[in-house]
Amino acid sequence: MKILVPVKQVPDTATQVKIGADPKGIDTAGITWIVSPYDEYALEEALRIKEKQGQGEVVAVTVGPERAKEALRSCLAMGADRALHLSDPAWENADSLTVARALAAVIKQEAPPLVLFGRQAIDDDMGAMSAQVAEVLGWPCASWIMEETISEDGKSVRAGRQVEGALEIFTIPLPCVLSAQKGLNEPRYPTLKGIMGAKKKEIKDVKAADLGLAADGAQLLVVALEALPPRPPGRIIPGEPAEAVKELVRSLREDAKAI
Amino acid sequence: MASAFWCIVEDDRAGRPKKVTGEVLGEAARLARQLGGQAEAVWLTDKATDEGLKQLAEWGAARVWLLENPALAPYRGEVWTPALAELATQHGVQAIFGAVTARQRELLARLAARIGVGLSADSVAFSLQDGKLVATRPVYAGKLLSKVTWSKPPWLATLRPNVFRLEDPKTGATPQVERPAVAIPQGTMTLAERKEEASTGLPELAEADIVVSGGRGMKGPENFAILEELAKVVGAAVGASRAAVDAGWRPHRFQIGQTGRTISPKLYLGFGISGAIQHLAGMRTSKIIVAVNKDPEAPIFKVADFGIVGDLFEVAPLLTQEFKRLLEK
Numbered sequence: 001m002k003i004l005v006p007v008k009q010v011p012d013t014a015t016q017v018k019i020g021a022d023p024k025g026i027d028t029a030g031i032t033w034i035v036s037p038y039d040e041y042a043l044e045e046a047l048r049i050k051e052k053q054g055q056g057e058v059v060a061v062t063v064g065p066e067r068a069k070e071a072l073r074s075c076l077a078m079g080a081d082r083a084l085h086l087s088d089p090a091w092e093n094a095d096s097l098t099v100a101r102a103l104a105a106v107i108k109q110e111a112p113p114l115v116l117f118g119r120q121a122i123d124d125d126m127g128a129m130s131a132q133v134a135e136v137l138g139w140p141c142a143s144w145i146m147e148e149t150i151s152e153d154g155k156s157v158r159a160g161r162q163v164e165g166a167l168e169i170f171t172i173p174l175p176c177v178l179s180a181q182k183g184l185n186e187p188r189y190p191t192l193k194g195i196m197g198a199k200k201k202e203i204k205d206v207k208a209a210d211l212g213l214a215a216d217g218a219q220l221l222v223v224a225l226e227a228l229p230p231r232p233p234g235r236i237i238p239g240e241p242a243e244a245v246k247e248l249v250r251s252l253r254e255d256a257k258a259i
Numbered sequence: 260m261a262s263a264f265w266c267i268v269e270d271d272r273a274g275r276p277k278k279v280t281g282e283v284l285g286e287a288a289r290l291a292r293q294l295g296g297q298a299e300a301v302w303l304t305d306k307a308t309d310e311g312l313k314q315l316a317e318w319g320a321a322r323v324w325l326l327e328n329p330a331l332a333p334y335r336g337e338v339w340t341p342a343l344a345e346l347a348t349q350h351g352v353q354a355i356f357g358a359v360t361a362r363q364r365e366l367l368a369r370l371a372a373r374i375g376v377g378l379s380a381d382s383v384a385f386s387l388q389d390g391k392l393v394a395t396r397p398v399y400a401g402k403l404l405s406k407v408t409w410s411k412p413p414w415l416a417t418l419r420p421n422v423f424r425l426e427d428p429k430t431g432a433t434p435q436v437e438r439p440a441v442a443i444p445q446g447t448m449t450l451a452e453r454k455e456e457a458s459t460g461l462p463e464l465a466e467a468d469i470v471v472s473g474g475r476g477m478k479g480p481e482n483f484a485i486l487e488e489l490a491k492v493v494g495a496a497v498g499a500s501r502a503a504v505d506a507g508w509r510p511h512r513f514q515i516g517q518t519g520r521t522i523s524p525k526l527y528l529g530f531g532i533s534g535a536i537q538h539l540a541g542m543r544t545s546k547i548i549v550a551v552n553k554d555p556e557a558p559i560f561k562v563a564d565f566g567i568v569g570d571l572f573e574v575a576p577l578l579t580q581e582f583k584r585l586l587e588k
Contacts, residue, residue: 013517013537017399026403037518100372122517124398124405126380128368131336135372140337140448143365158451162512163361164463166455168333172448182518183511220377223393223406228543236555236566244567245577248549249585251565258526258547259469259493259582 001056001154002112003046005080006103006129007039008121009064009071023224035071038118040078040187041180046116047079048185049150057081061106063091063099069203076198077190083203084110090208095218096124100132105211107137113174114157119144119181130179140172144181262296263350264288265324265413267303267343267357267366268315272332274308276300279358279420279466281318286385286423287356288319293387296353297321301346303339305332316434319426323434328443333453334362338446340369345441347374347413354392354414359465367417377409379416383523383544392416400517400540420466421523422544456512459497461487464513467496470524470545472515473508474500474538476531476552476571480508485572486530489579492586498522500532516541528578530571534559551575 011017012032020027035043043060050056060075061084062068072083086102094102107115120127134141146167148159160169162181190198208214237244237251252258264287269277280300287298300320302311307327315323324346330338343366347355355370357363359381371378379394383404386393392414398405409415464470471490473483483497490497499509501516515522517537527545532538534550534557542548543562550563551574560566567574 011399013400014535015399016536017402019403026399095377096368097372097375097377122400125396125400125521126368126378127364128371128378128380131365131368132372134336135340135369140335140446141365141369142448144361160454161361164465165458166453168450169452169454170335170448171451176448181511182514217410218377219371219375219410220379221408221410223408225398226395226404226406228401228404231543231548231562232564234548234560234563234566236560236568241567241569241573241577244569245574245581248565248567249578249581252526252547252549253585256526256547256564259585 001049001053001114001150002059002110003049003056004059004061004107004110004112004115005039005043005046005075006061006115006117007043007071007075008036008062008123009033009068010036010121010123013037013122019225019227024222026225033067033070035074036118036121036123038120038122038180038182040118041182041184042116042118043075043078043080044185044187045148045180059084059110059112061086061103063094063102072203073198074190076201077195078188079194082201084206085203086206088208090213090215093218095220096126096128096132097219098216100129100136101216102208102211102213103129103133104136105213106206107133109211113154115177117177117179119179130177134177137177139176141177141179142170142172143179145178146181146183148178262291262294262353264291264296264298264354264356265301265347265352266298266320267355267363268300269358269360269363270302270304270311274304274306274311276311276314279360280315281425282420282423283356283358283418284315284318284320285426286418287354288426290385290387290392294353294390299324301343302326303331303342305329312434312436316432317428317430319429320434323436325436325438326441326443327438330443330445333450334366335446335448336365336369337448338444339366340373342441342443343370344373346439349439352413354412354416357417359417359419364417367415371415374413376411376413376415379407381419381521382416383419383422397521397544400537401521401543402536402540419523421468461490462494462496464496464498464520465522467524469493469495469526470498470522471495471528471530472498472500472532473503473530474532475502477503477508483509485575489575489582492579492582500538529559530575532559533557534562
């Protein structure tokens with residue numbers, strides 16, 4: 001079975017992100033870039049499906065600038081068979097819907113029965129991409145999945161989505177879109193052999209025109225990024241634990257009115 | 260009608276709207292008033308109740324659009340989206356708001372793609388500038404804020420629970436209920452099984468007013484019982500840092516931070532949590548932050564309103580006793 005895994009390159013989680021000279025974006029100087037962690041769960045699951053079936057193909061795809069090739073290279077090192085890099089001026093200031101349309105177009109060309117996303121990219125935290133791609137394609141989708149099993153006939157998937165207080169397990173006909181929640185699996189580390197092999201695998205450049213797409217103008221516009229308002233200075237409550245706790249509870253009740 | 264702000268109802272699957280819907284209606288009503296419009300509820304369910312409809316009116320819904328059909332439970336995006344899109348197109352609404360919940364975060368994203376408009380997910384503030392809506396949403400898990408606006412209506416947004424105020428209840432208000440004729444597709448995915456999580460008897464993490472959270476300093480899974488005791492006394496949810504989750508002490512769904520949940524409770528109490536940047540990102544919008552840690556240099560003290568430098572195994576049980584004493588008064 002062919003499985004397509006869209007990924008996004010994002011700043012490492014330990015990055016202290018700063019607003020850039022253009023306040024609509026961040027200062028990218030000195031940032032370590034990684035594959036968004038949830039996307040690694042999606043890729044790992046795709047690789048496991050392929051290994052279990054003993055055949056198939058895992059294709060990583062991203063929309064992003066030239067540096068995003070490194071993210072694709074990481075996916076190839078983990079075990080993806082090939083990669084598609086959607087890079088075009090038309091997508092430079094794209095909002096999630098524009099990216100969703102680009103991904104949907106490439107999915108139509110590739111025609112995989114299953115597309116596995118991470119639940120959200122940890123930069124803009126929009127968490128909309130998998131659902132929007134499913135909608136553009138007219139496919140069913142399940143978000144934040146914690147488990148999945150492809151049926152023996154390869155025509156459907158049984159997937160458990162995390163909702164408040166429960167796991168809802170659906171039988172979903174293929175093709176469909178799933179998004180991975182943390183806990184779905186434990187992503188592997190690339191082996192040295194994998195890293196070496198990745199250099200020989202194909203990363204194909206795809207332009208908007210290759211997908212028959214024209215620039216379609218963002219629907220959601222970033223006005224500006226802002227720093228968080230500073231929190232008021234706090235107070236360390238001194239004293240023996242018993243006294244400190246009494247004073248803490250009094251402060252929470254009387255000063256902060258938090259309880 | 261012009262300037263209608265629609266609010267998608269989040270219910271308990273038994274015909275009762277959840278409090279977060281009151282928050283969404285409250286914010287929608289405040290914004291709609293400035294534009295001479297009104298907040299309206301849209302309820303997709305397999306069974307509504309009279310009490311539920313009344314509750315929506317008391318929360319400020321000037322009208323309730325009710326789509327009641329067995330195919331609407333459980334939530335499926337492929338079923339809800341076309342129905343809701345048809346209704347929205349028929350009535351030309353100004354905005355469609357939802358809550359950040361499992362189903363609505365997916366629904367609003369699908370809906371935005373279907374109608375071809377922008378979506379501001381996980382919004383924490385709104386303002387109107389020259390008659391246009393501007394939303395504030397945390398990005399990079401709350402390390403920065405992003406202000407966004409829409410190129411055209413309807414303005415679609417999901418609102419983070421526990422951030423927006425309810426309006427004063429319109430006690431005794433009776434709902435104006437509309438039952439529009441809308442095609443409801445049957446859908447292709449089918450529910451095979453619903454596995455309930457073992458009930459902790461404690462509130463859901465994202466919706467809780469108070470969150471008690473433990474980190475590496477808890478030293479092991481068994482010690483979370485100490486925090487659960489405390490949580491029971493004050494009606495709190497129990498969360499965990501990534502260190503505690505990755506050690507296997509708590510399930511993933513309880514993780515707070517950049518690769519977990521982002522929360523904004525009224526009161527956050529962190530025990531044995533150093534305050535790595537990824538964790539702070541997930542909880543720094545809490546109204547009041549209390550930190551208990553042995554290490555006076557722990558970064559969490561930099562964002563805490565109140566801190567106790569000490570052994571959590573001593574402090575937490577004392578705190579439980581003290582809260583118990585206070586709340587029994």
